[in-house]
């Protein structure tokens with residue numbers, strides 16, 4: 001495919017996960033060298049192998065996005081080894097528990113906000129302060145349709161992702177003067193896979209009016225709510241992220257693009 005990212009270094013968080021790896025591969029195929037960050041060091045090494053096989057330089061750093069010092073150290077190390085970071089896919093996340101607000105576990109709520117919202121801010125801050133100095137940056141934050149529509153039983157996740165949508169709008173304004181564009185994506189029901197199975201199982205267990213107690217029925221209910229009547233494939237995400245990181249979207253800032261089948 002076209003080499004839109006030749007000579008650029010891209011940093012991807014959540015790079016041991018499904019979406020992070022799929023996007024990292026696409027950026028590598030289009031010529032970028034990669035810095036992969038994740039909390040899971042073992043899976044991260046697997047991702048590293050897959051990117052190296054594409055023939056580009058790749059570095060990894062194990063990092064906990066909830067800890068600013070850990071993020072800052074990883075970004076500094078990345079810059080030392082691969083040079084200025086021009087592209088950021090800010091994507092680490094955790095889905096949390098499924099329960100109505102009056103029963104939602106307090107410690108899990110705080111954990112989800114720390115990873116999905118505060119973590120996204122930590123990465124955005126550590127990377128953008130370097131982009132400001134070089135007067136170049138392209139950033140995509142991973143939100144979710146849960147951050148645009150407020151699904152039931154996902155209080156912590158949905159609230160955090162609404163926060164990411166807001167952070168994207170605000171950062172796009174704060175950073176526009178420095179030739180840094182910030183946008184976001186909002187995937188919806190992606191599958192098959194772990195996140196899909198987990199949400200079907202856990203929504204069924206909530207016993208709330210919105211979903212059947214039978215997971216097979218929940219699948220039908222969820223897919224029935226999608227105008228395109230199917231799940232999204234992980235491979236339908238990288239092209240959109242690459243578009244937002246490339247000059248093909250040169251006059252677009254502050255948007256969170258749904259990848260949701262309608």
Ligand code: NAD
Pocket residue numbers: 013014015016017018019020037038039040063064065066091092093094095115119142143144145186187188189190191195196
């Ligand atoms: P995934 O679980 O495969 O990947 C998430 C990755 O984030 C994991 O590798 C995990 O180790 C990492 N991570 C978690 N906590 C971390 C921390 N504190 N520090 C550093 N890394 C951490 O899931 P995915 O589907 O690839 O999700 C990627 C992003 O997409 C997430 O932000 C998720 O909320 C979002 N999303 C996913 C879907 C979906 O259906 N898969 C839908 C909408 C949004």
